[in-house]
Structures are given as C-alpha cells and as structure tokens.
Amino acid sequence: MAGSDTPRQDDIPVDASATGDQPAGAADVPAVNSVSGDEGVGSAGPDRAVDPTAQDARTPAVTVRGTAAPSIRDVRLKIRRFLPEQDAEPHWETYTVPTEQGDRLLDAIHWVKWNIDGSLTFRRSCAHGVCGSDAMRVNGVNRLACKVLTKDLGDEVLLEPIKGLPVLKDLVVDMEPFFEAYRSVKPFLLPSPHEPTKERLQSAKDRERFDDTTKCILCAACTTSCPVYWSDDAYFGPAAIVNAHRFIFDSRDEGGEERLEILNTKEGVWRCRTTFNCTDACPRGIEVTKAIQEVKRALIFRRF
Amino acid sequence: MPKAPAGTLYRGHVGMWSWVAHRVTGVLVFFFLFAHVMDTALVRVSPDTYDKIVDTYKNPVVNLLEVGLVAAVLFHALNGLRIIAIDFWRKGTRYQRQMLYAEVTLFVILMVPAAFFMLRHTFLTLFGTA
Numbered sequence: 001m002a003g004s005d006t007p008r009q010d011d012i013p014v015d016a017s018a019t020g021d022q023p024a025g026a027a028d029v030p031a032v033n034s035v036s037g038d039e040g041v042g043s044a045g046p047d048r049a050v051d052p053t054a055q056d057a058r059t060p061a062v063t064v065r066g067t068a069a070p071s072i073r074d075v076r077l078k079i080r081r082f083l084p085e086q087d088a089e090p091h092w093e094t095y096t097v098p099t100e101q102g103d104r105l106l107d108a109i110h111w112v113k114w115n116i117d118g119s120l121t122f123r124r125s126c127a128h129g130v131c132g133s134d135a136m137r138v139n140g141v142n143r144l145a146c147k148v149l150t151k152d153l154g155d156e157v158l159l160e161p162i163k164g165l166p167v168l169k170d171l172v173v174d175m176e177p178f179f180e181a182y183r184s185v186k187p188f189l190l191p192s193p194h195e196p197t198k199e200r201l202q203s204a205k206d207r208e209r210f211d212d213t214t215k216c217i218l219c220a221a222c223t224t225s226c227p228v229y230w231s232d233d234a235y236f237g238p239a240a241i242v243n244a245h246r247f248i249f250d251s252r253d254e255g256g257e258e259r260l261e262i263l264n265t266k267e268g269v270w271r272c273r274t275t276f277n278c279t280d281a282c283p284r285g286i287e288v289t290k291a292i293q294e295v296k297r298a299l300i301f302r303r304f
Numbered sequence: 305m306p307k308a309p310a311g312t313l314y315r316g317h318v319g320m321w322s323w324v325a326h327r328v329t330g331v332l333v334f335f336f337l338f339a340h341v342m343d344t345a346l347v348r349v350s351p352d353t354y355d356k357i358v359d360t361y362k363n364p365v366v367n368l369l370e371v372g373l374v375a376a377v378l379f380h381a382l383n384g385l386r387i388i389a390i391d392f393w394r395k396g397t398r399y400q401r402q403m404l405y406a407e408v409t410l411f412v413i414l415m416v417p418a419a420f421f422m423l424r425h426t427f428l429t430l431f432g433t434a
Contacts (some may be wrong), residue, residue, distance in 0.1 A: 080311055090311070140315030160311045225314065227323070274390050276319030276400060290397040293390065 072098045075150050077108055080160040081170050083119065090167065099150040105157070106134060106145040122171040129283060132219030135162050136171050142221035142281040162224035164233065178220045181236045185244035185262055190255030206251040213246040213291050215284040222278035222288050234267045238278035238288045241269055245291040248298065260299055269295050322404050326383050329376040336373055367426045371419050378414060382407045 075097050082090035095116050097108045106127055113120045125131040127146045134145040137160040139153065150157070165173040191200070216239065223229055223237035244263055248256045263269045269292055278288035314320070347354040360366075386403045390396040396403075 137311070137314070140312055158312060163311065163314060225316070227314070227316075227320065273323055274319070274387060274397075274400070275316060275323040276397075277314070277316045279397070280317050280319070287397060289390075289400075293397055296391065 070100050072100060073151075074155070075099050075108060075153065076156045077112060078156060078158050079109075079112070079120065079170070080158075081120070082161075082167055083121075084169055101151055103150045104146055105138060105143075105148040105150055105153065108150050108157075109145055109159070121169045130217060132217035132283075135219040135221040135224070135283075136160065137162055142225045144219060144221065144283040147283050162220055164224045164226070164230040165220070173224075175220060177233055178223055178237065178239065179218075181223075181240040182218065182243060185236065185240050185259055186255060187240075187243040187247065189247065189250070189253050190258065191252065192254045200252045202251055209251070210246050210249040212286050213242045213249075215286050216242050216246070217284060218243075219283060221281040221283055222286075225277040225281040227275055227277065228271050228273055232267070232271065235271045236263065236268055238272075238292060241272075241292050241295055242286060242288055245295055248295065256298075260295070263295060264299050269299065272296070318401060318404055322383055322386075325379060326387075329380040329383075332376045333373070333380060336376075364426045364430060367423060371422050374418055374422065375411075375415055378418075379411055382411055 077095045077097055078092050079095065080090050081087070081093045095112045097111045099108055104127075106124060109120070109122060113122075122136070122145075123133040124146065125133040127134070129144055129147040132144070135142055136145055137143075137158075138145070138148055139158050142162055145159075159171065161167050161171045161173050165175065165177060167173050218239060220239060222242070223239045226235075226238055229235050229237045241263060244259045247253045248259050272289070272292045274289055274293070276289050278292075279286075279290070282288055343354070343357050346357060383404075386400070386407050389403060390400055
C-alpha cells in the first residue's frame, strides 16, 4: 500500500462511471428541475409528493401500508463542488431534495446523484456507519453522512469535503497523508519476540483499559476537525494517536515504548492543543482528546 | 493538482473557541509585554523621556486598553489553569466544558468590579462633577 497513488479498494469513490446500473425505480424518476434553490411542491420529487403509494427504490414499505401520505420535506443541499476537469476553484451548488422522516443525509445525497446530477462524487461503502468512507463536513462540522438524519438538520444543509486533506473531486479527498500517519505509529500487535508456549490471556480489566480506542473506523473525521492538523500536516493527527493508544495500553503488546518514542516528537502528541474538536466529531463516540492526554501522561510518567 | 478548498469556517464547539481566545489573549499579552519592557527600559536611558512617555498614557483610550489587558491576562490565566487540569487530572477531559463555563463565570465576576474601579477615575474626570 505504501507509496501507492490509487485509492483504497474498500472505499472506491462513487463516481459517475460507477453507477451504470441504477436501481430500479431511479430510472423512471424524471431528472427534475430543482437545481439551485427553487422551491415549492413542483420541485419535490413528483413520484413521492403527488402519489404516496407509488413505490420506488427509496420508498419504505411502511409508507405504502399507511393510509396517510408520508410527510415530505424539501431540504436544500448546498454542496461544495469541484470537478478538476472543468473547475479552477471549488464552488457552491444547491439541490432541492424531497426527504422523509427517516431519511439519512446519505439518502439525500444519493437522490441528488441518481436524479439530478450524476457527476456528483463522494465516497460511501457500507452506508451504516461502520466503514468510515463518508465523512464530510455537514453544516460546518465533521459527520458521517450515513449517521445523520435529515430531520435533525435545517432546511438548508451545507456539505463540504473534510478539511486539511487535498480535495480530488467534489467531496472526495486524498486520504493518503492520513493513512501514512496511521501506518507510522505501527497500528498492529507487537508481541514479545519469544515464541509463546501458551495462549496470550488478557483479563477483562486489561481489555477495558483500551476499549474506547478499539472503536476507531479510520473515517478521518477527528483528524480533519483539528485546527492544528489544518495548518501543520506533519502532525500525526488524532486518529493516528488513537490507534497508537489502542496498542500502547494493550497488555499483550510489547511495542509501547517504541510507539511512545514515535509520538514523543514535535509533530507527535505535544502538538495537541486540546480544542476537543476531535472528540465532538468522532462518529463512534471515542473520547479522542482523552486518549491523546493519556498518551501524553504515559510519556511524562512512563506508566501504562 | 488538488488544492485546499476555502469553504466555510469550522463550527467547533466551545473547546475550540476557548483555544482561539487563549491564542488571541496570549498574543495580546505578548505585545503588551514587548511595549512595556521597552518603555520601562527607558528609565535607565533618560528618566525625563520616561516621564514624558508615561504622561502620554494618561488618557481614556489607554485606560480602556488597560482594562482590556486585565481581561486578557485574567482569561489567559484562568484558561491556563483549565488546560493544566485537562493535562494532569484524569477526569479533566470529561469535565472540560463545565470547567470552561466555571472559568467564564469567574471571569465575569472578577472583571465587573475590576473594570468599575479601573474606569471610575476616567469616568469622573470626563463627566463627573466631583
């Protein structure tokens, strides 16, 4: 993987070329109107606003069973777009999307791509908050598009690529600097060199010690929310430190000292200014700043 | 090839803004100290010039700047204590917001009388009859 300039296989950008097979139903929705801010019932997806029983790929079965029409709300997605082939600068574009109560932000973005503009480019893979592909800046803060419901957002939603990494296209950024920092903390178990004669047992208490940092999905929401990382891309960033923490405090691991030395540099943990943006941004609820502070304290007191 | 987009301001929570305020007040205090060391050093060069310079400080604008200086030092000091707690207290990261709210409350409680007493003389000189 090192030095490779191709995107990771597991988060291939959802690109225009990748959507040859549209889901059934998307094709019979006319690619409507509703670019840039015009409102009203007419611009809402006609398939849903007019006929609640019409079933397309996105209408959940429950709305068909119900007698009342599902309440459709128009949300204006203002997306920071950048197509490197034609744009010199990124620009804003607004799309009006009809949404239902249970819709996730990712559904709304899909709706734009499938019904309005197929060139809209973003990453997503599992769409259930596990793969960590669709981190983006939603109304100014980093979120996973698949973990935010449109009902919790206003009528206008600002969408931007995550900050501090080079933008390749629309909402897709080059993740390589992020993964480079991740790899440099040796995020894997470094056992004792002696061949074990029995299973490496760990008590529940020892496992608990680093439980929080095992939850990381490498979405980069924390690292790209960090003001220090924006201005200094040599900084390891919160995600790399979180993943170092996961092994430093693992009782089965012998590489703690080694990792602490990697992080005991000008661009290591000491760059952290405890702004808590990372903790607020983490979609897995990891207390990122707490983990970084624990690494700092381990360095000061050499106790872990 | 790729470039960093301008985009909007990151809307971080209070933790981020306390950091911004800490930076801004720190730089302000630094600039004050720079000027202060310069004018105080003058007393060794020429006491008369020193007196003249200090006389130019006796006006309402500088009085307001003094209040600003106290505010900057006070915030920087209180927030510095909060950062020390975050660094060394095990539960510091979990209570950072509460500590910030306590800090801002304390800041207001201390700043109101400080500003009152510091500005009273200027106020009386400008508008007062006493």
